Amino acid sequence: MTNPAKPKSSKPDAFVMDANRLDALIGALASSGHAVMGPRVADGAVILGPVAGAADLPLGVTDRQEPGRYRLKTVKKDPAYFDFAVGPHTWKKFLFPPREKLWSAERAAKGFAVREDGIDAARRDKLAFVGVRACELAAIAAQDRVLTGGEYRSETYALRREQTFIVAVNCRTSAATCFCASMNTGPGVGAGHDLALTELGGGKDHRFLVEVGSTRGEKVLMALNAKPAKPKDVAAARAAVAQAAKGQRKMPKSAPTVLAGATDSPRWADIAQRCLNCASCTQVCPTCFCNTVTDTTTLDGSGAERWRHWDSCFTLDFSYIHGGAIRGDGAHRYRQWMTHKLSHWFEQFGTSGCVGCGRCITWCPVGIDITLEARGFVKDAKGKRKG
Amino acid sequence: MAAKTAGKPKLAVWKFSSCDGCQLSLLDCEDELLDVVGAVEIAYFLEATRAKVAGPYDVSLVEGSVTTPEEAERIQTIRRQSKVLISIGACATAGGIQALKNFADVADFVTAVYAHPEYIETLATATPIADHVPVDLELRGCPINKAQLLEVLGAFLAGRKPNLPNHGQCMECKQAGTVCVMVTKGEACLGPVTHAGCGNVCPPFARGCFGCFGPKENPNTAALAARLGELGLDKRQRRDAFRGFTAAAPAFRKESETHE
Ligand code: SF4
Numbered sequence: 001m002t003n004p005a006k007p008k009s010s011k012p013d014a015f016v017m018d019a020n021r022l023d024a025l026i027g028a029l030a031s032s033g034h035a036v037m038g039p040r041v042a043d044g045a046v047i048l049g050p051v052a053g054a055a056d057l058p059l060g061v062t063d064r065q066e067p068g069r070y071r072l073k074t075v076k077k078d079p080a081y082f083d084f085a086v087g088p089h090t091w092k093k094f095l096f097p098p099r100e101k102l103w104s105a106e107r108a109a110k111g112f113a114v115r116e117d118g119i120d121a122a123r124r125d126k127l128a129f130v131g132v133r134a135c136e137l138a139a140i141a142a143q144d145r146v147l148t149g150g151e152y153r154s155e156t157y158a159l160r161r162e163q164t165f166i167v168a169v170n171c172r173t174s175a176a177t178c179f180c181a182s183m184n185t186g187p188g189v190g191a192g193h194d195l196a197l198t199e200l201g202g203g204k205d206h207r208f209l210v211e212v213g214s215t216r217g218e219k220v221l222m223a224l225n226a227k228p229a230k231p232k233d234v235a236a237a238r239a240a241v242a243q244a245a246k247g248q249r250k251m252p253k254s255a256p257t258v259l260a261g262a263t264d265s266p267r268w269a270d271i272a273q274r275c276l277n278c279a280s281c282t283q284v285c286p287t288c289f290c291n292t293v294t295d296t297t298t299l300d301g302s303g304a305e306r307w308r309h310w311d312s313c314f315t316l317d318f319s320y321i322h323g324g325a326i327r328g329d330g331a332h333r334y335r336q337w338m339t340h341k342l343s344h345w346f347e348q349f350g351t352s353g354c355v356g357c358g359r360c361i362t363w364c365p366v367g368i369d370i371t372l373e374a375r376g377f378v379k380d381a382k383g384k385r386k387g
Numbered sequence: 388m389a390a391k392t393a394g395k396p397k398l399a400v401w402k403f404s405s406c407d408g409c410q411l412s413l414l415d416c417e418d419e420l421l422d423v424v425g426a427v428e429i430a431y432f433l434e435a436t437r438a439k440v441a442g443p444y445d446v447s448l449v450e451g452s453v454t455t456p457e458e459a460e461r462i463q464t465i466r467r468q469s470k471v472l473i474s475i476g477a478c479a480t481a482g483g484i485q486a487l488k489n490f491a492d493v494a495d496f497v498t499a500v501y502a503h504p505e506y507i508e509t510l511a512t513a514t515p516i517a518d519h520v521p522v523d524l525e526l527r528g529c530p531i532n533k534a535q536l537l538e539v540l541g542a543f544l545a546g547r548k549p550n551l552p553n554h555g556q557c558m559e560c561k562q563a564g565t566v567c568v569m570v571t572k573g574e575a576c577l578g579p580v581t582h583a584g585c586g587n588v589c590p591p592f593a594r595g596c597f598g599c600f601g602p603k604e605n606p607n608t609a610a611l612a613a614r615l616g617e618l619g620l621d622k623r624q625r626r627d628a629f630r631g632f633t634a635a636a637p638a639f640r641k642e643s644e645t646h647e
């Protein structure tokens with residue numbers, strides 16, 4: 001599901017506004033009934049949470065990311081609002097909450113009275129996201145394919161998704177762990193946004209190029225009195241975004257096919273020696289959708305609740321069927337995760353399950369790097385062909 | 388199963404070598420305490436009431452580890468009187484902090500600490516309840532989490548399986564939105580090998596998990612120890628990291644011993 005596209009017209013679709021109008025944009029979204037979520041600094045990281053205005057955003061904050069390591073830095077010169085890459089949180093925490101009460105039941109005179117808590121809460125959740133990056137739009141699109149169509153449809157996800165207003169941001173810097181360019185998902189925003197911002201300058205000469213992606217985006221922007229952009233503003237924005245692709249990690253192009261043929265590779269056991277099977281990679285991944293439901297009952301037996309929560313292919317219970325777990329050891333679990341993300345996802349959903357955001361690399365406590373591991377398999381495959 | 392006044396299941400709470408903290412978790416269920424009392428007959432619970440009802444008991448909650456010859460006998464009697472026996476807390480499930488004596492010579496402690504060592508009767512080790520009798524369910528933690536305790540009692544009363552995830556603490560962090568202290572601060576954290584269930588208590592306070600829920604399902608302690616080394620922990624510190632409240636849990640004991 002994508003946001004309703006803007007019909008073609010002769011009106012311009014790129015505008016420029018002063019950076020201080022960001023506050024007005026957030027205000028406009030809030031006053032039209034949205035709970036506005038965006039990036040903010042907490043506990044040494046840029047996380048996602050409620051933002052009341054531009055003052056809540058991480059002005060002048062940049063990040064340094066490496067496998068298993070993340071640090072923030074503050075820049076004094078020409079501070080910008082969005083010169084950091086994706087952090088530990090993903091927008092899925094809003095669209096597909098880690099824990100969600102689906103329904104509850106109370107014993108009544110006859111049978112049970114059932115309340116649809118999940119749907120009720122989702123209906124109330126009118127969200128606006130500020131600062132969604134290109135890889136994250138691709139990830140939301142990937143989750144849309146899983147959770148709004150087909151046999152795994154989630155009504156609560158679909159409801160939230162439909163009501164969500166998206167202000168995307170084009171990246172002009174990327175972290176060393178990013179590899180969106182090699183996954184064709186970024187650093188420039190393609191589709192799926194209502195508005196897309198590109199930061200121009202910083203400090204005193206600080207503006208935003210604002211591009212319109214939907215009719216509702218256009219409506220919000222028109223109220224902000226933004227001026228049509230000059231060609232040189234658009235060119236400057238494009239150049240800055242192109243710059244961001246430099247210095248990124250790369251995922252080898254042949255990874256999907258190579259991995260499909262690597263089922264019995266000894267590499268899985270090697271990775272399993274280093275992997276904690278802690279599941280952090282799946283929890284921070286913006287496309288991972290695995291979930292489970294649990295039922296609870298009250299002590300007096302008068303009520304019951306059904307909860308849905310995130311699950312992970314790294315847990316033993318995940319592959320438990322009568323008698324035992326199919327993926328008993330870490331090698332099988334890492335193989336499931338990596339081959340699903342990079343290879344089988346294509347067969348299942350028609351795209352890659354990885355958008356190249358790099359979160360699984362940064363937030364792996366032992367710094368296992370999915371691109372490096374993929375290169376290992378590609379190297380093995382090349383060796384085999386030659387030998 | 389709706390609780391009838393007459394035929395309510397009988398609950399007993401027993402104490403072995405421990406600090407009483409886990410039993411207190413039951414009393415700490417202020418809002419739910421009336422529901423608990425409504426659903427079960429509290430037949431033996433000295434922390435709460437002096438009244439004792441003779442066994443057999445439908446459910447026994449056992450706190451503490453076995454550290455004296457008297458305790459080793461008493462647990463046998465309790466097992467015989469209990470239809471379901473649930474060990475609660477780090478002491479009962481992994482020996483507790485007192486299991487540190489398993490790594491030393493107890494006779495030395497006794498002579499160093501007590502004026503009259505001849506009055507002290509103690510075993511050489513502190514061991515979990517499951518080392519002595521079959522245990523139906525183990526509830527982890529130092530102390531246990533009260534929501535988990537209520538879940539276990541609720542599940543028992545309804546005749547269903549309790550929801551007690553076996554995965555690690557990292558999933559609790561991630562689902563709570565807690566920023567990883569190991570990745571952002573280089574803080575040593577046992578979370579990647581520690582059983583979930585505490586409700587994500589320590590990392591939100593900018594400190595690593597110290598493993599009080601004991602090992603998770605297949606914990607890769609060696610890989611974590613290697614990482615702790617990279618973060619600057621020397622051999623002794625790595626040994627001590629695995630030698631805390633759940634030092635006698637086999638996976639943690641073995642890992643700590645490789646850093647002797
Ligand atoms: S697999 Fe890793 S890099 Fe790819 S989308 Fe998931 S978290 Fe991002």
Ligand code: SF4
Pocket residue numbers: 274275276277278279280281282314360363364365366367368
């Ligand atoms: S790859 Fe890293 S984050 Fe993922 S399960 Fe293994 S140790 Fe945890």
Ligand code: SF4
Pocket residue numbers: 280365556557558560561565566567568569570576577578579590595596
């Ligand atoms: S703080 Fe510890 S438990 Fe939490 S995610 Fe990081 S390593 Fe895992």
Ligand code: SF4
Pocket residue numbers: 529556581582585586587588589590595596597598599600601
């Ligand atoms: S975070 Fe770790 S040490 Fe802290 S309470 Fe939870 S299990 Fe225990």
